[in-house]
Amino acid sequence: MKITAARVIVCSPGRNFVTLLIETDQGVTGIGDATLNGRELSVASYLTDHVIPNLIGRDPRQSEDIWQFLYRGAYWRRGPVTMSAISAVDTALWDIKAKLAGMPLYQLLGGKSRERVLVYGHANGNTLEETVDAVGQYIAMGYKAIRAQSGIPGIAKAYGVARGTLHYEPADAALPTETVWDTPKYLRFVPKLFEKLRETYGDEPELLHDVHHRLTPNEAAQLGKSLEPYRLFWMEDATPAENQQAFRLIRERTTTPLAVGEIFNTIWDCKELIENQLIDYIRTTVLRAGGITHLRRIADFAALYQVRTGSHGATDLSPVTMGAALHFDTWVPNFGIQEYMRHSEETDAVFPHDYRFEAGHLYCGESPGHGVTIDEELAAKYPYKPAQLPIARLEDGTMWNW
Numbered sequence: 001m002k003i004t005a006a007r008v009i010v011c012s013p014g015r016n017f018v019t020l021l022i023e024t025d026q027g028v029t030g031i032g033d034a035t036l037n038g039r040e041l042s043v044a045s046y047l048t049d050h051v052i053p054n055l056i057g058r059d060p061r062q063s064e065d066i067w068q069f070l071y072r073g074a075y076w077r078r079g080p081v082t083m084s085a086i087s088a089v090d091t092a093l094w095d096i097k098a099k100l101a102g103m104p105l106y107q108l109l110g111g112k113s114r115e116r117v118l119v120y121g122h123a124n125g126n127t128l129e130e131t132v133d134a135v136g137q138y139i140a141m142g143y144k145a146i147r148a149q150s151g152i153p154g155i156a157k158a159y160g161v162a163r164g165t166l167h168y169e170p171a172d173a174a175l176p177t178e179t180v181w182d183t184p185k186y187l188r189f190v191p192k193l194f195e196k197l198r199e200t201y202g203d204e205p206e207l208l209h210d211v212h213h214r215l216t217p218n219e220a221a222q223l224g225k226s227l228e229p230y231r232l233f234w235m236e237d238a239t240p241a242e243n244q245q246a247f248r249l250i251r252e253r254t255t256t257p258l259a260v261g262e263i264f265n266t267i268w269d270c271k272e273l274i275e276n277q278l279i280d281y282i283r284t285t286v287l288r289a290g291g292i293t294h295l296r297r298i299a300d301f302a303a304l305y306q307v308r309t310g311s312h313g314a315t316d317l318s319p320v321t322m323g324a325a326l327h328f329d330t331w332v333p334n335f336g337i338q339e340y341m342r343h344s345e346e347t348d349a350v351f352p353h354d355y356r357f358e359a360g361h362l363y364c365g366e367s368p369g370h371g372v373t374i375d376e377e378l379a380a381k382y383p384y385k386p387a388q389l390p391i392a393r394l395e396d397g398t399m400w401n402w
């Protein structure tokens with residue numbers, strides 16, 4: 001069996017997506033997501049110019065060897081561009097493998113460890129009151145776990161606050177929108193939000209919060225401590241994690257559960273975090289961390305240290321990633337939770353899929369493969385639009401972490 005052709009499809013049904021489609025001599029095709037928000041064309045070029053010529057003629061069933069070939073063979077290892085490209089190839093190859101077997105992908109991983117996948121949705125508002133209302137709307141939609149992000153008094157544009165209630169798209173302009181950040185205002189406000197949420201909705205809903213890399217380790221420890229009475233499911237990306245030991249300081253000072261890893265590319269980005277039990281949830285995804293092949297290695301390693309999975313699932317990850325992630329989540333023994341930010345109707349139409357939401361959970365489908373396809377004709381109606389993520393500066397102009 002041979003790979004006969006592969007192509008990259010770039011489209012923008014509401015936002016940009018990069019999709020890799022692999023064809024074989026047996027007529028079976030597979031697709032993978034290669035979207036890197038704000039830097040999409042770099043992965044498209046990496047695939048078209050450097051990866052696809054190496055795929056033609058290879059046996060698509062040898063997904064492990066192809067993974068190793070792309071990782072070791074490039075000489076230049078790791079990084080978001082390389083690893084998003086490898087992820088797309090790997091996802092497409094697992095899709096093909098499962099279609100050849102005539103089975104849903106989770107069966108090839110080891111079958112079902114659970115019937116359904118707990119997901120968390122995104123509630124947000126410009127004010128504390130609006131955010132409390134938005135959480136109520138998610139509870140009414142059946143969600144059991146909800147991430148709450150709010151506008152902060154005195155900060156013009158806060159991370160995670162959308163214009164509507166259901167969809168959030170931070171990559172909103174061809175050149176980055178500039179936002180201003182103020183840590184003391186944020187640290188004073190956030191505990192009040194979660195106090196109000198517990199007061200309004202009681203103990204049951206799982207509540208999450210994304211700090212989005214804005215704090216130093218000591219500030220993160222302060223926030224974690226002040227949130228302890230409100231029993232968060234997790235506090236995410238409390239501080240940047242290039243220095244994995246930074247999490248030791250947070251860990252030693254608060255029992256609020258910690259999650260990190262949506263920007264990680266390989267096991268090497270989280271090895272110390274996991275083996276030192278500095279986190280509770282690892283947020284690496286199929287798309288960013290080397291596809292099913294590598295994500296499985298991270299999850300198995302994490303299981304040794306009782307760290308559970310909590311994969312990134314923002315809308316800049318296409319339904320292809322969501323489909324593959326749900327098969328992974330249905331299998332992975334140390335599953336924690338899956339992020340689920342709903343795609344727009346336009347996006348869903350371009351990527352027909354068989355997963356479904358019901359009562360706070362997602363169910364992966366039963367069709368062979370990962371269950372997501374692409375309507376290329378429709379995709380062609382939405383050409384690429386340059387869009388970058390915002391940046392953040394402190395009030396004095398210092399560049400900060402968005």
Ligand SMILES: O=C(O)C(=O)C[C@H](O)[C@H](O)CO
Nearest residue numbers: 037170210262313314316339
């Ligand atoms: O979903 C999350 O937790 C995010 O932090 C979303 C990110 O800002 C987004 O994926 C960046 O492209």
Ligand SMILES: [Mg+2]
Nearest residue numbers: 210236237262
């Ligand atoms: Mg995040």
